[in-house]
Amino acid sequence: MTAELGHYALVLALALALVQSTLPIWGSRTGDDALMGTAAPVALAQALFVSASFAALTWAYVTSDFSVSNVYENSHSAKPMIYKISGVWGNHEGSMMLWVLILALFGALVALFGKNLPQTLKANVLAVQAWVATAFLLFILLTSNPFLRYDPAPMEGRDLNPILQDVGLAIHPPLLYLGYVGFSICFAFAVAALIDGRLDAAWARWVRPWALTAWIFLTLGIAMGSYWAYYELGWGGWWFWDPVENASFMPWLIGTALIHSAIVMEKREALKVWTVLLAILAFSLSLLGTFLVRSGVLTSVHSFATDPARGVFILLILVLFIGGSLSLYAWRAPTLKQGGLFAPISREGALVFNNLFLSAACAAVLVGTLYPLALESLTGEKISVGAPFFNSTFVPLMIPVLIAMPFGPLLAWKRGDLLAATQRLLFAIGVAVVVTILIYGFVQGGPVLAPLAVGLAVFVIMGALADIAERAALWRVPLKVSLARVRGLPRSAWGTAVAHIGMGLVILGIVGESAWKTEVVQRMKLGDTVTVGRYALTLDSLFPRNGPNYQEGVARFVVAQDGKTIGTMEAAKRVFTARRMPTTEAALLTHGFSQLYVAPGETITESAIDVRIYDKPLVLWIWLGCVVMVIGGGLSLSDRRFRVGAPRTSRARKGALQPAE
Amino acid sequence: MTRKQRRLVLIGSALAVLAVATGLVLSALNDSIVFFNSPTDVVEKGVQPGTRIRLGGLVENGTVERGEKLAVSFRITDGNKAIPVTYTGILPDLFREGQGVVTEGSMGPDGIFRADSVLAKHDENYMPREVSDALKKQGYWQGNEAAGGAAKPGATPPGAAPANAPAPTVQH
Numbered sequence: 001m002t003a004e005l006g007h008y009a010l011v012l013a014l015a016l017a018l019v020q021s022t023l024p025i026w027g028s029r030t031g032d033d034a035l036m037g038t039a040a041p042v043a044l045a046q047a048l049f050v051s052a053s054f055a056a057l058t059w060a061y062v063t064s065d066f067s068v069s070n071v072y073e074n075s076h077s078a079k080p081m082i083y084k085i086s087g088v089w090g091n092h093e094g095s096m097m098l099w100v101l102i103l104a105l106f107g108a109l110v111a112l113f114g115k116n117l118p119q120t121l122k123a124n125v126l127a128v129q130a131w132v133a134t135a136f137l138l139f140i141l142l143t144s145n146p147f148l149r150y151d152p153a154p155m156e157g158r159d160l161n162p163i164l165q166d167v168g169l170a171i172h173p174p175l176l177y178l179g180y181v182g183f184s185i186c187f188a189f190a191v192a193a194l195i196d197g198r199l200d201a202a203w204a205r206w207v208r209p210w211a212l213t214a215w216i217f218l219t220l221g222i223a224m225g226s227y228w229a230y231y232e233l234g235w236g237g238w239w240f241w242d243p244v245e246n247a248s249f250m251p252w253l254i255g256t257a258l259i260h261s262a263i264v265m266e267k268r269e270a271l272k273v274w275t276v277l278l279a280i281l282a283f284s285l286s287l288l289g290t291f292l293v294r295s296g297v298l299t300s301v302h303s304f305a306t307d308p309a310r311g312v313f314i315l316l317i318l319v320l321f322i323g324g325s326l327s328l329y330a331w332r333a334p335t336l337k338q339g340g341l342f343a344p345i346s347r348e349g350a351l352v353f354n355n356l357f358l359s360a361a362c363a364a365v366l367v368g369t370l371y372p373l374a375l376e377s378l379t380g381e382k383i384s385v386g387a388p389f390f391n392s393t394f395v396p397l398m399i400p401v402l403i404a405m406p407f408g409p410l411l412a413w414k415r416g417d418l419l420a421a422t423q424r425l426l427f428a429i430g431v432a433v434v435v436t437i438l439i440y441g442f443v444q445g446g447p448v449l450a451p452l453a454v455g456l457a458v459f460v461i462m463g464a465l466a467d468i469a470e471r472a473a474l475w476r477v478p479l480k481v482s483l484a485r486v487r488g489l490p491r492s493a494w495g496t497a498v499a500h501i502g503m504g505l506v507i508l509g510i511v512g513e514s515a516w517k518t519e520v521v522q523r524m525k526l527g528d529t530v531t532v533g534r535y536a537l538t539l540d541s542l543f544p545r546n547g548p549n550y551q552e553g554v555a556r557f558v559v560a561q562d563g564k565t566i567g568t569m570e571a572a573k574r575v576f577t578a579r580r581m582p583t584t585e586a587a588l589l590t591h592g593f594s595q596l597y598v599a600p601g602e603t604i605t606e607s608a609i610d611v612r613i614y615d616k617p618l619v620l621w622i623w624l625g626c627v628v629m630v631i632g633g634g635l636s637l638s639d640r641r642f643r644v645g646a647p648r649t650s651r652a653r654k655g656a657l658q659p660a661e
Numbered sequence: 662m663t664r665k666q667r668r669l670v671l672i673g674s675a676l677a678v679l680a681v682a683t684g685l686v687l688s689a690l691n692d693s694i695v696f697f698n699s700p701t702d703v704v705e706k707g708v709q710p711g712t713r714i715r716l717g718g719l720v721e722n723g724t725v726e727r728g729e730k731l732a733v734s735f736r737i738t739d740g741n742k743a744i745p746v747t748y749t750g751i752l753p754d755l756f757r758e759g760q761g762v763v764t765e766g767s768m769g770p771d772g773i774f775r776a777d778s779v780l781a782k783h784d785e786n787y788m789p790r791e792v793s794d795a796l797k798k799q800g801y802w803q804g805n806e807a808a809g810g811a812a813k814p815g816a817t818p819p820g821a822a823p824a825n826a827p828a829p830t831v832q833h
Contacts, residue, residue: 234754338664341664341667342667344667344670344671344674352674356674356675357678360679360681360682361682363682363686364685367686368686382696382697382715383696383697384694384695384697384765385690385693386693386695388689388693389689389694392685392688392689392693393682393689397681397682397685521731522730522731523730523731581755582755583754584754599751601751601752602751602752610731
């Protein structure tokens with residue numbers, strides 16, 4: 001019964017989304033307050049029904065109701081509860097349910113907290129949001145219904161793919177979707193503003209918190225996914241440049257450009273047309289990512305043909321929304337009023353510089369992701385575009401961004417002084433140069449450019465600190481005054497500095513891991529000792545062990561440094577009972593910000609095993625740096641100025657017009 | 662500077678960045694693309710020794726031999742032609758005889774393919790997905806996709822058509 005109720009709730013949500021996508025916009029065209037007023041309550045009701053539907057599906061998973069085919073396909077009664085729940089979005093149908101759930105909840109948030117939005121803008125935003133919701137609800141109901149039943153019901157399910165049975169996977173998709181779908185709100189704002197033909201600093205002020213929120217979740221989601229792949233897949237890498245990763249990375253690049261250009265628009269009313277375009281592109285790339293991942297076009301061009309309905313449906317959504325919004329943009333953008341003027345060397349100029357390079361980098365990633373697909377469908381030729389392509393295109397395009405990063409905050413708006421900014425950065429430059437020279441002198445091995453890359457990371461970090469020191473007038477006024485000024489700094493200033501420091505730390509981690517890692521692959525017998533970097537690993541024992549729904553063969557290692565035992569590591573090969581599928585459980589030992597990583601190969605005999613062992617210096621900074629960036633984003637988001645300021649005037653205006661609400 | 666001049670500077674620098682990006686992309690596409698070949702392609706097209714390619718197909722039954730240390734040799738077949746392959750290192754979890762794999766490396770002058778990486782898909786469907794870069798990503802957060810079509814003979818309940826169960830054929 002619950003499944004049928006869930007199905008029914010989803011159909012009702014679709015009906016509500018249809019209402020929400022038409023009435024408010026009709027109201028905004030005709031100036032009818034009552035029609036516009038329907039937007040918010042209908043959006044709330046739509047969110048309620050989608051939530052109910054999602055809850056029904058979750059209930060089917062929790063109770064192991066294998067008469068629901070989606071549960072049968074992806075669950076097992078012996079599975080731990082957390083994976084029964086995360087199994088809901090561990091498959092195509094369920095993940096699309098999560099997609100619309102988050103979309104509906106974001107819509108509800110706009111309805112709830114958008115009290116200070118002008119009424120027409122709010123009505124248009126919610127209507128556009130409902131267009132997206134309608135498209136995806138239709139997609140689920142027509143091609144990917146998770147509530148279909150089997151009759152008679154099977155006794156036992158087929159279990160979730162074992163490598164998805166992991167805490168990382170339980171939280172990774174929701175985070176990623178919060179990011180993806182969060183950009184839909186920016187998209188709705190952009191389209192609504194284009195429909196309305198009005199675009200001002202206040203618009204940027206409303207959009208920036210949404211863009212920042214989406215960016216924060218996307219950053220967390222990407223970092224989480226990267227760490228999950230690193231420890232769960234057992235190959236020791238953290239980024240593969242595969243199309244699925246790129247699908248989430250492209251919206252991140254454009255989203256990063258968007259949160260920067262929205263600052264310019266908010267502060268200086270400049271770059272309007274560009275900011276709107278970025279808002280449209282960020283969500284378009286989210287949609288493209290959904291298409292690439294969900295249509296099956298990635299795993300194989302041929303599998304597109306095995307279920308054409310889904311692929312074609314998402315392709316239609318893609319064409320409709322990207323094509324439609326870009327056409328609207330082309331038609332309306334030229335009519336928007338010009339913004340403020342600025343010299344090339346200025347804060348605006350620096351942000352434009354960052355935007356240009358981020359967009360170009362995104363374009364390079366897009367080409368690398370789509371080129372093999374295009375080539376295969378045109379010529380049938382199969383190629384792989386792997387890490388070498390991305391390293392030789394993406395990296396050179398990001399270096400100018402990193403060099404310019406510390407300069408941006410130190411340049412004045414409108415007309416900046418590059419020489420003065422450089423002088424303020426002299427200390428940061430000096431530290432970076434010293435660090436580079438020290439690394440050249442003391443660290444052996446690794447690529448020759450690695451010390452320079454570390455120097456660049458140090459420059460980015462020191463540059464962010466220099467910005468704070470500059471704002472505090474450090475050393476120019478008494479220390480006490482400086483400290484008082486530091487305390488008085490707006491949160492957004494801290495946000496910028498912290499986020500930039502986070503970026504520097506990520507670079508540090510990437511360079512440390514890729515330039516100075518040690519890798520040993522060999523067969524070990526019981527009692528054998530292998531030296532990796534400064535560590536000696538001894539194979540202590542090999543034994544079998546039983547888990548709840550798997551059996552595993554465990555290899556236990558004792559790790560010593562300078563003759564002293566510092567810990568033990570247990571790496572394992574698991575075989576999951578239901579699917580008889582093997583997985584590799586890598587063992588990790590953290591020392592400082594570096595990690596030892598042991599991945600077992602096949603056990604050859606009962607007394608020997610093939611192992612792959614890495615020492616990865618500074619690797620943890622790759623993910624911790626992302627967390628620091630997210631903290632920076634959070635600080636910026638919590639800045640009081642986002643909640644007061646320009647919206648106040650519109651609230652007053654709205655209050656005057658609409659005393660009833 | 663007038664508004665027009667400023668706009669020219671902006672458009673000029675945008676075009677410059679675009680040109681740089683295009684140059685980088687084109688040169689990288691020239692240098693770093695690896696073509697996928699089936700054993701038949703290798704034989705018929707006569708792939709030059711030393712050219713980096715991907716070779717994919719099924720691991721031929723009864724051909725996996727383990728040598729000293731981590732050396733392993735096997736043959737990759739597409740049902741038509743088979744190519745001997747050597748590899749040293751740890752094989753992926755799902756490497757088995759009869760399973761689909763994609764290997765990357767180059768042909769030696771002796772007609773033996775020297776692989777420096779072996780990829781197998783990260784679930785039990787044994788289709789070589791040469792388009793995808795195989796195992797690492799397959800398990801990535803959308804990896805469940807293929808799991809939906811993981812129909813084992815006998816495991817399908819009555820009335821359930823395994824519509825998306827892949828046929829165990831080799832693509833080339």
